[in-house]
Amino acid sequence: MSARIDVVSIFPDYLAPLELSLVGKARQRGIVDIAVHDLRDWTTDRHRTVDDTPFGGGAGMVMRPDVWGDALDEVLQAGPDGGAAPGGRVLLVPTPAGQPFTQRTAEELAGVLADGGQVAIACGRYEGIDSRITEHYAARHDVQVREVSIGDYVLNGGEVAALVVIEAVVRLLPGVLGNAASVIEESHGTDGLLEHPSYTQPPTWRDLEVPEILRSGDHGRIARWRRERAVERTAQVRPDLLATHPVTVRAARRGDAEVLAELAAATFRLACPPDMSEEDMAAYVQEHLTLERFRGYLKDGRRWLLVAEVVGAVVGYTMSIMGEPTDPEIAAAVPTRPTAELSKFYVRAALHRSGAASALMEATLAMARERGLPGIWLGVNGQNERARRFYGKHGFERVGGRTFTVGSRRESDDVMYRTL
Ligand code: JEW
Numbered sequence: 001m002s003a004r005i006d007v008v009s010i011f012p013d014y015l016a017p018l019e020l021s022l023v024g025k026a027r028q029r030g031i032v033d034i035a036v037h038d039l040r041d042w043t044t045d046r047h048r049t050v051d052d053t054p055f056g057g058g059a060g061m062v063m064r065p066d067v068w069g070d071a072l073d074e075v076l077q078a079g080p081d082g083g084a085a086p087g088g089r090v091l092l093v094p095t096p097a098g099q100p101f102t103q104r105t106a107e108e109l110a111g112v113l114a115d116g117g118q119v120a121i122a123c124g125r126y127e128g129i130d131s132r133i134t135e136h137y138a139a140r141h142d143v144q145v146r147e148v149s150i151g152d153y154v155l156n157g158g159e160v161a162a163l164v165v166i167e168a169v170v171r172l173l174p175g176v177l178g179n180a181a182s183v184i185e186e187s188h189g190t191d192g193l194l195e196h197p198s199y200t201q202p203p204t205w206r207d208l209e210v211p212e213i214l215r216s217g218d219h220g221r222i223a224r225w226r227r228e229r230a231v232e233r234t235a236q237v238r239p240d241l242l243a244t245h246p247v248t249v250r251a252a253r254r255g256d257a258e259v260l261a262e263l264a265a266a267t268f269r270l271a272c273p274p275d276m277s278e279e280d281m282a283a284y285v286q287e288h289l290t291l292e293r294f295r296g297y298l299k300d301g302r303r304w305l306l307v308a309e310v311v312g313a314v315v316g317y318t319m320s321i322m323g324e325p326t327d328p329e330i331a332a333a334v335p336t337r338p339t340a341e342l343s344k345f346y347v348r349a350a351l352h353r354s355g356a357a358s359a360l361m362e363a364t365l366a367m368a369r370e371r372g373l374p375g376i377w378l379g380v381n382g383q384n385e386r387a388r389r390f391y392g393k394h395g396f397e398r399v400g401g402r403t404f405t406v407g408s409r410r411e412s413d414d415v416m417y418r419t420l
Contacts, residue, residue: 003113004080009123014159065130079118087117094161098147110172123158196226249363252305267346280407316347333400379413
């Protein structure tokens with residue numbers, strides 16, 4: 001027996017779930033030794049008192065340091081290997097004022113346990129434990145004190161937090177999960193991202209279908225789809241998690257045609273006027289944004305296509321086209337030659353404001369400069385206020401207008417131009 005967890009609480013029965021499920025099995029199998037102690041065993045008075053009124057006044061009660069000190073002294077000299085604890089000792093104190101408890105914390109604690117160390121968890125109640133407890137044990141060289149919060153909400157005591165910590169840590173111990181791949185998968189590739197959506201049988205349930213791609217058996221496309229959904233979901237729900245992942249921009253390759261056609265179909269509607277019909281949008285996508293079209297674009301030496309990636313998922317693209325504007329209205333409005341059209345500029349809706357669009361714009365303009373162009377132009381729908389603001393921010397100015405057809409509708413664009 002090496003990994004040892006001690007829990008001290010005035011409600012030891014609160015920790016009963018540690019008998020169940022995966023943690024219970026790990027205990028039975030001798031992978032982890034969990035001892036739950038009743039703090040009141042260390043009281044000395046007739047009423048088994050553990051708390052008293054706070055110095056300085058205020059509502060509620062504070063837990064006495066003398067009782068806690070006696071309990072923790074004893075618990076911290078027992079522990080694994082007849083008390084030796086070669087992996088070190090951690091005194092973990094759940095509190096709403098603690099450092100955030102994260103997967104990283106769980107990994108560190110699992111490391112301590114796997115090395116034959118001890119984790120002792122002090123579950124407070126009332127308004128918490130007299131602060132001299134953490135001060136005292138922090139000064140002990142053989143104990144590392146960690147005050148942790150499992151989230152920004154207030155519990156009545158540390159027991160539920162202890163359950164959370166133990167569950168997160170024990171599943172990381174060697175030999176606990178039958179399927180070790182699922183632990184490895186969690187910390188690989190899609191590191192720090194939220195999970196992609198998952199589906200199982202049946203393929204149709206209450207008119208809801210499992211996405212076709214997941215049933216295709218094409219493992220490359222499935223992996224790509226999952227990465228895209230994970231990035232999208234993370235951007236929507238937890239943009240803070242994406243902040244640590246850089247946006248990279250690269251030239252699109254021949255092999256990107258499929259990704260680009262999918263991305264184009266998914267993003268085209270973002271640039272359409274709000275009242276445009278589904279039919280008209282679908283018609284445009286069918287005609288102009290097909291796989292064949294993108295294959296052709298990628299082969300065309302007069303075009304340069306760039307893609308923005310986050311954690312290996314393509315989240316946006318631009319396409320620029322060298323040459324004289326064919327429309328005489330535009331030719332008249334664009335002041336310099338030679339020139340190019342920034343013809344497509346799309347970022348997945350979830351990644352707007354992620355930095356992807358700005359990175360794409362900078363890279364696109366840099367390539368235009370490399371080609372010796374004095375300026376570049378684009379057309380943007382007159383109703384697309386967000387895009388016009390974005391282009392304005394990046395130095396584009398309105399130089400004219402044009403009209404064109406999407407499906408059966410006449411649309412009017414602003415023509416914007418930027419000196420390079
Ligand atoms: C949590 C332990 C013990 C952790 C997270 N302390 C304190 C305290 C309490 C209520 C209000 C203000 C302070 C109750 N309490 C705990 C709360 C952990 C204790 C007593 C805890 N939320 N709440 N993440």
